[in-house]
Amino acid sequence: MAFAGKWETESQEGYDEFCKLLGIPDDIIxxxxxxxxxxxxxxxGNDFSWTQVYPTNAKVTNKFTIGKECDMETIGGKKFKATVSMEGGKLSVTFPNYHHTSEISGGKLIEISKAxxxxxxxxxxxx
Known part of the structure; x- marks a missing residue:
């Protein structure tokens, strides 16, 4: 249950480059x-509801069960099927354009997206 709770961004590294790679417009970046x-x-247990609230008050909620294929959605509204796995306490999922992992380390939520x-x-x- 380590992931449960409400989290607020403290820092971001690689934000501009990542957003540009995904084709996000400069004004939104x-x-x-x-x-x-x-x-x-x-x-x-293995059932999650993961909601992110973005700058435009856009809200994306993805519900998933570890190890089971589910319907997910990107901030851009693109729907896709994915299976979230957990290894060593780290959540891992492949989005259409990148791979994403989330973990709790030192009491912080650390999210890494790689493209x-x-x-x-x-x-x-x-x-």
């Missing part, structure tokens, strides 16, 4: 650069 993304996670050699690392504190 600008709005989001210093935005404190809120992530709300509920966890019941080729481009890496976005987001660190969030618990609220």
């Amino acid at each position: 600008e709005k989001g650069r210093d935005y404190k993304l809120i992530t709300e996670v509920t966890q019941n 080729g050699s481009v890496v976005l690392k987001r660190t969030s504190k618990k609220l």
Whole structure:
């Protein structure tokens, strides 16, 4: 149940480069650069509800069960099927354009998204 709770972005590394690679418009990148993304996670065993609230007040919620294929959605509204796995306490899932991992380390939520050699690392504190 380590992921459960409400988290707020503390720092981001590689944000601009990652967003540009995904084709996000410059004005949206600008709005989001210093935005404190809120992530709300509920966890019941292997069942998760993972909600992120973005700068435009857009909200994306993905519900999934570890090891089972599910329907997911990107911030851009693209729907896809994915299976979230957990290894060593780290959640891992492949989105259409990148691979994403989440873990709790030192009481922080650490999210890493990789697209080729481009890496976005987001660190969030618990609220």
